[in-house]
Amino acid sequence: MKSHYDLIAIGAGSAGLGIAIAMKRLGFSVLLVDRYDHRIGGDCLNDGCVPSKALIHVSRLIHNAKRTQPFGWKTEGKTDLAAVMQYVRERQDIIRVHENADYLRQTEGLDVELGTAKFVGSQEIEISRDNQPGRLVSARNIVLCTGSKPQTLTVDGIEQVNIHTNETLFSLETLPERLLIVGSGPVGIELGQAFQRLGSQVTVVGAEDRILSKELPDVSDILQKRLTEEGIEFKLSRTVKSFPHPNSAELVLENGSTELVEFDVVLVAIGRTFNFDELNLSAAGIDLDDKGRIKLNDYLQTTNEHVFAAGDAAAGLPAGQRYFSHAAELHVSTLITNFITPGQILDKKLSYDYFSWVTFTDPEVATFGLSEDDLKKRTISYERVAYDFAHDDRAVIEDYAYAKLILFTEPSGINPFGTRILGGTMIAPNAGELAQELILAIQKKLTAGDFFNKIYPYPTASRINKSVWVDHISDNLPDVVKKAVNWLY
Numbered sequence: 001m002k003s004h005y006d007l008i009a010i011g012a013g014s015a016g017l018g019i020a021i022a023m024k025r026l027g028f029s030v031l032l033v034d035r036y037d038h039r040i041g042g043d044c045l046n047d048g049c050v051p052s053k054a055l056i057h058v059s060r061l062i063h064n065a066k067r068t069q070p071f072g073w074k075t076e077g078k079t080d081l082a083a084v085m086q087y088v089r090e091r092q093d094i095i096r097v098h099e100n101a102d103y104l105r106q107t108e109g110l111d112v113e114l115g116t117a118k119f120v121g122s123q124e125i126e127i128s129r130d131n132q133p134g135r136l137v138s139a140r141n142i143v144l145c146t147g148s149k150p151q152t153l154t155v156d157g158i159e160q161v162n163i164h165t166n167e168t169l170f171s172l173e174t175l176p177e178r179l180l181i182v183g184s185g186p187v188g189i190e191l192g193q194a195f196q197r198l199g200s201q202v203t204v205v206g207a208e209d210r211i212l213s214k215e216l217p218d219v220s221d222i223l224q225k226r227l228t229e230e231g232i233e234f235k236l237s238r239t240v241k242s243f244p245h246p247n248s249a250e251l252v253l254e255n256g257s258t259e260l261v262e263f264d265v266v267l268v269a270i271g272r273t274f275n276f277d278e279l280n281l282s283a284a285g286i287d288l289d290d291k292g293r294i295k296l297n298d299y300l301q302t303t304n305e306h307v308f309a310a311g312d313a314a315a316g317l318p319a320g321q322r323y324f325s326h327a328a329e330l331h332v333s334t335l336i337t338n339f340i341t342p343g344q345i346l347d348k349k350l351s352y353d354y355f356s357w358v359t360f361t362d363p364e365v366a367t368f369g370l371s372e373d374d375l376k377k378r379t380i381s382y383e384r385v386a387y388d389f390a391h392d393d394r395a396v397i398e399d400y401a402y403a404k405l406i407l408f409t410e411p412s413g414i415n416p417f418g419t420r421i422l423g424g425t426m427i428a429p430n431a432g433e434l435a436q437e438l439i440l441a442i443q444k445k446l447t448a449g450d451f452f453n454k455i456y457p458y459p460t461a462s463r464i465n466k467s468v469w470v471d472h473i474s475d476n477l478p479d480v481v482k483k484a485v486n487w488l489y
């Protein structure tokens with residue numbers, strides 16, 4: 001193996017794999033480093049997106065089977081969690097066939113080194129295993145793709161509790177009767193619904209007064225109501241004060257009063273922290289900010305001009321933090337564009353203006369483009385257009401009339417057909433798929449007229465993307481336009 005590369009990627013998760021493979025395919029010499037072969041694929045493959053979505057898939061099958069009872073079917077039985085986790089592992093193994101060191105070496109032609117990387121100079125790292133002195137390698141540019149790990153909960157009595165994070169949860173073999181989830185963000189809520197559907201009694205404790213606090217309150221309210229109907233108990237505006245007993249948690253409310261909840265297993269899902277401790281960042285002149293994130297400029301560059309960050313490790317971006325596999329994809333494409341663009345003046349700044357994400361609950365929540373907060377901060381004029389699926393035939397047929405689409409659009413003006421979408425949120429079954437057309441519309445600056453003129457097969461669920469405009473345009477047609485068409489008739 002070489003000792004100097006065009007690029008070294010530290011960490012082989014979504015970010016590291018993405019940049020290493022793309023740069024190698026472009027003809028650069030690339031070294032990809034991760035601690036162990038089985039960590040290749042990072043959080044997403046090993047203990048994030050893939051296992052959680054596989055678990056959600058099985059839990060949905062079980063839930064849907066139970067819903068056939070009113071039509072004469074009898075469904076009974078108990079979830080065999082060992083079999084469910086076996087299914088999860090099998091899905092991971094299928095993906096792992098092309099996410100492992102041998103495959104990457106042989107098929108992608110990458111140099112892959114297994115070991116822990118630490119900086120020993122501004123463009124030089126040492127890769128060691130088992131704390132033994134390791135190999136020294138340098139590169140023109142180094143990209144930190146070291147990801148994130150779960151925040152730990154530090155309260156009295158925690159050592160006596162059967163406690164898990166997303167890193168250990170998927171090795172459970174027996175379904176907990178009572179699962180206490182601390183944290184009401186996407187990890188807690190997605191996995192909470194999955195375990196409730198598998199048969200656990202789930203209680204969610206959240207510090208804030210609503211679940212999924214990064215979403216609009218309208219949306220989190222609808223979701224919370226539906227999850228409550230499925231049997232999840234919510235203990236919001238509360239934190240865990242202590243675990244006085246291996247099976248009970250003392251919760252503290254905002255007014256200082258306390259209450260006890262009983263459980264068998266705890267899942268902690270209270271956000272993310274970073275893997276910077278072993279990297280010896282100071283040896284390369286890489287500074288952290290006061291929140292422990294790597295200081296970055298808009299071009300994902302650290303305080304060392306040859307070192308960049310991507311993926312969860314890039315939480316210190318001026319544009320804000322986004323912990324998603326596809327945020328890593330966006331970081332990678334921005335970095336590569338800038339690496340191969342002549343002259344810094346043409347470099348692309350990282351922007352989340354067209355970014356989107358999906359929370360894979362049932363119903364799903366899809367959020368895209370500029371948020372209402374972004375619009376207010378940037379003093380951009382907008383209108384809030386809300387559409388209830390109660391008026392949509394497909395939603396009536398398939399019993400999701402509770403669903404909702406909220407768009408932030410340009411003000412209608414004299415020609416409502418020319419209005420464009422700026423951002424929005426949808427809560428509905430398959431919202432993640434339904435919203436893709438809206439996301440493309442934002443990116444390609446499509447107008448209300450483009451949707452209006454499209455004929456959607458009846459009764460496709462995506463007709464909603466037109467219906468919202470039909471109602472909005474009808475409501476906002478200026479009198480002068482009505483007079484003109486009446487005259488023309």
Ligand SMILES: Cc1cc2nc3c(=O)[nH]c(=O)nc-3n(C[C@H](O)[C@H](O)[C@H](O)COP(=O)(O)OP(=O)(O)OC[C@H]3O[C@@H](n4cnc5c(N)ncnc54)[C@H](O)[C@@H]3O)c2cc1C
Nearest residue numbers: 011013014015042043044048049117147311312323324325
């Ligand atoms: C339960 C859960 C569900 C999720 N679901 C989704 C989802 O549905 N969709 C979505 O988009 N996102 C989802 N995410 C988020 C997503 O998993 C992460 O944003 C993504 O995996 C981050 O990728 P990354 O490459 O930045 O980091 P990681 O995947 O964490 O990879 C970092 C790698 O760096 C290695 N590393 C760290 N330090 C060193 C070092 N010093 N030397 C060598 N190697 C090192 C680690 O071993 C690791 O393999 C989910 C997260 C969780 C926890």
Ligand SMILES: NC(=O)c1ccc[n+]([C@@H]2O[C@H](COP(=O)([O-])OP(=O)(O)OC[C@H]3O[C@@H](n4cnc5c(N)ncnc54)[C@H](O)[C@@H]3O)[C@@H](O)[C@H]2O)c1
Nearest residue numbers: 183184185186187188206207239269270271323358359360
């Ligand atoms: N579908 C997806 O794309 C998906 C799914 C899961 C996770 N993720 C990513 O993973 C990241 C991490 O998710 P997460 O849910 O762990 O974190 P999060 O930061 O999004 O949410 C954590 C929640 O826990 C609460 N909390 C913090 N400390 C607490 C305490 N002591 N007691 C009670 N509540 C407490 C916070 O107020 C917050 O609401 C997310 O930001 C998301 O980007 C994405």
